[in-house]
Amino acid sequence: MVRNRVLRCLAGLFTIVFVMGLSACGGSQTEKLVLTGSSTVAPLASEIARAFEQLHPETRIDVQTGGSSRGINDARNDLADIGMVSRALKSNESDLTAQTIAWDGITLILNSSNPVQLLNRSQVIDIYTKKITNWSEVGGPDQPVVVVNKAEGRSTLELFLKFYQLKGTEIKADIIIGDNQQGLKTVSGNPFAIGYVSIGAANYEKEQGAPIRILPVNGVDGTLSNVEKGLFPISRPLNLVTRDQSNPLAQQFIAFAQSSEVAELVARQFFVPAHAN
Structure with missing residues (x-):
């Protein structure tokens, strides 16, 4: 009798844990983007990332510096979803696609x-x-x-x-x-x-x-x-680069970073919004 009661309790406990597990698995799953590269682009990208996360609470964006060369290498080798590069792409980087988010x-x-x-x-x-x-x-x-x-x-x-x-x-x-x-x-x-x-x-x-x-x-x-105005002699595009366009979240973030929604944010960082140049 006691043994049966214990077994019933254990079975009930297992059912609760199992249902809770299913509920957790069935909930919204956090999506993550990793951006690496230019220290010039990084502060701007971090601000845009915060604005994007507010609109998409299920998304987390990790922004890391290391220079434009790192941005190129990481995007090329799938070590980052998006590379940050504070210059135009070179002729030997034609395997990558650059999207300009601002000018500096x-x-x-x-x-x-x-x-x-x-x-x-x-x-x-x-x-x-x-x-x-x-x-x-x-x-x-x-x-x-x-x-x-x-x-x-x-x-x-x-x-x-x-x-x-x-x-x-x-x-x-x-x-x-x-x-x-x-x-x-x-x-x-x-x-x-x-x-x-x-x-x-x-x-x-x-x-x-x-x-x-x-x-x-x-x-x-x-x-x-x-x-x-295009008068300053050492000007450059601030780019987000990807190896391909197969990551829909990355493309969504890039589109947001180029949109008029963040133009004021770009200006507050003392850059020229992409569409203004």
């Missing part, structure tokens, strides 16, 4: 305590190749120039080298940095440093109170307006 530029920055207001093309080249080593040579204080350069694999470095027609081996850097935030912190904390970063990142940090000066490039101010 690359600008030179100094510490705001440095009185130098303008550097011409030759002076920038000479500073980065150490032909000019003291700020007094370009109208600044009698202090050594601290050259801040981007690490290999960063599209910002590639575009800087291309614009100034330099080779990576010609650059004589004192400090090597990875993402834009490292560059901004380095120049903000060193009165005699010079670096180059995303216009969007530089303008955002300056508005937040960072002690930096944004220098003109070829006489053109590094502003969002000049990027939008």
Whole structure:
């Protein structure tokens, strides 16, 4: 009698657990997207991801940095659903599809305590190749120039080298940095440093109170307006790249990132919305 009662209790308990399991399995399943790559695109992608998750609570989006080269490699090798790349695709990357979500530029920055207001093309080249080593040579204080350069694999470095027609081996850097935030912190904390970063990142940090000066490039101010008008000489697309279009969630996210729904968000990050350029 007691044995039968115990068996009935166990059977009832098993039924409850089984039904609960079925209920859990039958509920909505979380979908996940992984984005990796450009540190310029990442903060914007993270903001867009938060907006997308609010509209699609069953979705979780993981945004990781590492540079545009990582974005290309991860998308190509299925290590990420979407790669973030802050440049146009190269001819040897035709196996990938790029969708532009915003436009940006690359600008030179100094510490705001440095009185130098303008550097011409030759002076920038000479500073980065150490032909000019003291700020007094370009109208600044009698202090050594601290050259801040981007690490290999960063599209910002590639575009800087291309614009100034330099080779990576010609650059004589004192400090090597990875993402834009490292560059901004380095120049903000060193009165005699010079670096180059995303216009969007530089303008955002300056508005937040960072002690930096944004220098003109070829006489053109590094502003969002000049990027939008196509006047700034080192402009670039901010792209989301995929190897194919077989992932419907990835395509849905990209479409959302290009839509007018996020245009204000893009502008708040100091980038030009894709449809405005």
